[in-house]
Amino acid sequence: MEVPILKQGAYLIASIQSALNDADLRFLRDNLVERVGKLRARGVIVDVTALDVMDSYASRTLRDIAHMTRLRGAETVIVGIQPEVAFAMVQLGLMLEGVATALDLEEGLEFLNSKTRDAAREGSRRGP
Amino acid sequence: MAHEEAVLVQEERIAILSDSDVVKARQVGRTLAASLGFSQTDQALIATAISELARNIVLYARSGEVRVDALRNGGRRGMLVIARDDGPGISDIERAMEPGFSTSGGLGLGLPGVRRLMDDLKVESKRGRGTTVTARKWLR
Numbered sequence: 001m002e003v004p005i006l007k008q009g010a011y012l013i014a015s016i017q018s019a020l021n022d023a024d025l026r027f028l029r030d031n032l033v034e035r036v037g038k039l040r041a042r043g044v045i046v047d048v049t050a051l052d053v054m055d056s057y058a059s060r061t062l063r064d065i066a067h068m069t070r071l072r073g074a075e076t077v078i079v080g081i082q083p084e085v086a087f088a089m090v091q092l093g094l095m096l097e098g099v100a101t102a103l104d105l106e107e108g109l110e111f112l113n114s115k116t117r118d119a120a121r122e123g124s125r126r127g128p
Numbered sequence: 129m130a131h132e133e134a135v136l137v138q139e140e141r142i143a144i145l146s147d148s149d150v151v152k153a154r155q156v157g158r159t160l161a162a163s164l165g166f167s168q169t170d171q172a173l174i175a176t177a178i179s180e181l182a183r184n185i186v187l188y189a190r191s192g193e194v195r196v197d198a199l200r201n202g203g204r205r206g207m208l209v210i211a212r213d214d215g216p217g218i219s220d221i222e223r224a225m226e227p228g229f230s231t232s233g234g235l236g237l238g239l240p241g242v243r244r245l246m247d248d249l250k251v252e253s254k255r256g257r258g259t260t261v262t263a264r265k266w267l268r
Contacts, residue, residue: 019155022147022183052172053154055179056241084172091173092180092241 003028005035010042011112012074013105016050025061032065036074042119043112044069047105049080059094066099075115077101079108139197142182144213145190150182153194157209160196164207165267174207174265177245181211181261184239189215189258199264206266209246214258221251 001024006013012035014028032044046062048054054062066076077100081089089095102108140160142153158175166174178194185192192213199206218224225239239261243249246263253259 019151021151052158053175053179055154055176055183057183082172084169087169088172088176088245091244092176 003031005031007039007041010040010116011045011109012036012039012041012043013045013047015047018050019053020051020058022057022061025058029061029065029068032076033068033072036069036072041074042116044074044076045105045108045112046076046078047080047108048078048085049082049104051085052082054081054085054089054094056092056094059089059096063096063099066096075100075112077108077111079104139195142194142196144182144185144192144194144211147183147186150179150186153182153196154179157194157196157207160198161207161265164198164205166207166265170265170268173245174209177242177263177265178209178211180242180245181209181263184259184261185211185213185215189213192258199266204266206247206264209261209263209265211261211263212258213260217255217257217259218251218253219255221253224251 001018001020003014003016003020003024012032014032020028035041036044046065051058062078069076078096079102081101100111102111140156142149142156144150144153154175157178158171161171161174182194192211192215195210197208199208239249239251242263246265248264250262251259
């Protein structure tokens with residue numbers, strides 16, 4: 001099951017539509033990391049609203065996506081973790097440390113906008 | 129003929145041979161948990177536990193089976209999950225139950241995490257003779 005990735009401005013939006021197996025998750029990771037460069041994206045949103053289970057492998061892969069895209073210059077935010085999924089994750093000790101999360105797509109976009117604004121300000125301060 | 133039960137629950141067995149079967153096992157388990165009357169939250173906990181147990185089979189034993197079934201104990205009702213494989217077995221079960229212990233380079237989250245998702249968890253294993261994990265969750 002391939003996850004569609006949309007480009008919106010400087011952002012990539014990956015909307016997971018149904019349950020993913022481990023191979024699908026790895027494909028999503030590699031695809032996002034590659035497209036950040038190809039499409040010169042500054043932000044990535046992974047929408048997991050449709051996921052009813054987030055096990056250790058899925059959490060780990062999402063964390064890897066966030067860290068790998070950051071190393072490529074893009075900020076990642078995970079949006080749409082459902083309440084019961086969050087509960088199960090906490091029981092398992094899966095905290096997605098170091099990964100930005102937001103309630104939904106709208107909040108995720110707002111987060112990326114504020115991040116890229118900060119980056120732009122930093123850039124102009126350092127300028128001549 | 130008397131209708132004793134609105135829903136007749138069937139035992140389900142899912143062969144675990146690849147990571148696609150991990151998804152299948154947790155979906156079958158969730159459907160059973162829903163039909164038994166578990167809350168959305170408990171369904172998520174059970175499905176996540178099955179996912180971890182089935183993944184352990186793929187990681188450590190390559191193949192095995194997950195069995196899910198309804199449980200009845202007097203007035204108590206619940207769900208049974210059994211994950212069985214003929215893999216290398218666990219040489220030190222006590223150690224495998226310690227938080228943070230893993231022999232797969234941190235791929236699996238391990239059995240302590242699964243125990244927190246379920247009401248009880250029992251591991252039977254002999255080196256070279258496979259592993260059987262039996263977990264139960266009761267309806268509240």
